Amino acid sequence: MDTDTAPTTASGTQTLMRGLQLIECVAEGIGDVRGIAQRLGTPRSTTHRMLGSLVQAGWLHHIPYRGYLLGPKLLWLGQQASEQRPLAALAHPHLALLAQQTGDTVHLGTVEADEVLYLDKVSGTKGLEMRSRIGQRMPLASTGVGKALMLGMDEDRWKPLHKQAQQARAPGKPALRPWRQWLAEMRRYREQGVVMDLEENEYGIRCVGAPVRDISGEVVAAISVASALPYMPDERMARMAPVVRTRAQALSRELGWSGA
CATH class of the missing domain: 3.30.450.40 (GAF domain)
Structure with a gap:
């Protein structure tokens, strides 16, 4: 059973780490799909899908003609981290x-x-x-x-x-x-x-x-x-x-x- 679940676990961890790295890119001011894809070394199509998921979940904002910005959930987490x-x-x-x-x-x-x-x-x-x-x-x-x-x-x-x-x-x-x-x-x-x-x-x-x-x-x-x-x-x-x-x-x- 451990052998069967290991690939899934590894894939999930990789996806999680890529999502976190993507958020770090946005925090550093890289707000366009092309720039983020270059930083992460991921295809633009994959990067775009990840960005869309993060926007939908509230981790990022997307502003037309400006790009991606940190979203309300991160503001809340930052406040919680500070208070704790x-x-x-x-x-x-x-x-x-x-x-x-x-x-x-x-x-x-x-x-x-x-x-x-x-x-x-x-x-x-x-x-x-x-x-x-x-x-x-x-x-x-x-x-x-x-x-x-x-x-x-x-x-x-x-x-x-x-x-x-x-x-x-x-x-x-x-x-x-x-x-x-x-x-x-x-x-x-x-x-x-x-x-x-x-x-x-x-x-x-x-x-x-x-x-x-x-x-x-x-x-x-x-x-x-x-x-x-x-x-x-x-x-x-x-x-x-x-x-x-x-x-x-x-x-x-x-x-x-x-x-x-």
């Missing part, structure tokens, strides 16, 4: 308060598969729109949130993550600081309990970040304040450091941390 992550729910009031205090954009992130995953974002009041978005992944070693997360790691993990961030540099992106300089800065940040992103991830953008700890004292998340260079000169970053650290500690206490 207590960290994001507990953190949001702290992020909102920090954004109000500073006027800058505030992020919350956590480690996922050796990258920083952005869980929340609260825009500031200066009219600047950061390219970051909830659900985005970025290299740990080149972002303010990421480096704050790395403060909770053993130092022997730092060098591979630094190398990984270097290799992930896209054309037009800033070069990462050389390893020895980066290491010296991280050691200093660890003593201070706060990190700086000095245009290491994006030209013209600076960040101040701090780790968030849980009841065990482990770093489980990080927050950062980000703004454009004219609003983030060195002296303001120095003033911002205790503000961000204090807010991260307040969130940590809500998670059960009792440190100083």
